[in-house]
Amino acid sequence: MSAPAKIASTRPDMADLPAQEALNPATQAESRARYFNSGNAFNIKLPPVPGGVFAEQPKQALSPDAPTGYIVCDQSAAMGCPFPATSPLMLTRYAVIAAGESLPADLCATGSIWYVISGKGEAKQGAEAISFATGDVFLLTGTAAVLNASERTVLWVVSNEPQLAFDGDLPPDDARRPVDMVHYPAAEIARQIEIIYEHQPAKGQSGIALIFSSDRQQAARNILPTLTLSLNTLPPASHQGAHRHNSAAITLVLHGTDSYSMVDGVRCPWSDYATLVTPPGAPHSHHNGGDTRALFLIVQDGGLHYHARTMGFQFLE
């Protein structure tokens, strides 16, 4: 028996079909329905997440005449994202507060992670207040806060505002909030780092890092349900081997001489307090060519990927 002759289909391609709507909607709810198909539902090409370094923003923030306010590391236009974002789910800013002035921190986020680059002051949120100084890390919740500076102060802050904006959500109210205000003073951070250095790293462990969490996030080891914060260190003349993971990473360079990162084959030189973006899935490695210990603070949407079982961590060397 011979195979049936193929007849050219005269039917149009389903990929060209526009979004379909109900023919005779009986209700508002029916009229809101849209129908796609297996040809036209999965052909949207999102622009990739740009990697690279934000070096101008810290220079601007650290200039002695910078006014009180925020300087945003925004790459939403390059990502085709309708809200400000540094990576699809995270937003980074430098915050400047002139001596004696205050800055509102009213971010639509589950929480925000702050690092004090220089200066000192007080952060007030609800009934709580903390005094912060250079080198401190603190976590604010998604409710309104205010930062007062007793001297010129520059901070770095990362939040999950894009994640909430993407979901069209509001920050959790007081009862549902998954975190409280948390303060990690610089001296305590230094003590914790030394404790780690007194111990032997596990074989195959990725770098020597301090991971920040809190009483309420202790079980997950995260700082926020979806975000992780770590202070990574690199001994002199060493490097953290090439690896990849599906979480995006936003890195603040704290200290490193003759140091750089390789991101997707591109050499990204470190400069003081620069913000480095590692796109999700991009192969990367960090290199310390100097003779002092390098320090860098990394926020990742790692909590989200860990929960979704999509972290995809892989050593590449």
Ligand SMILES: [Fe+2]
């Ligand atoms: Fe990494």
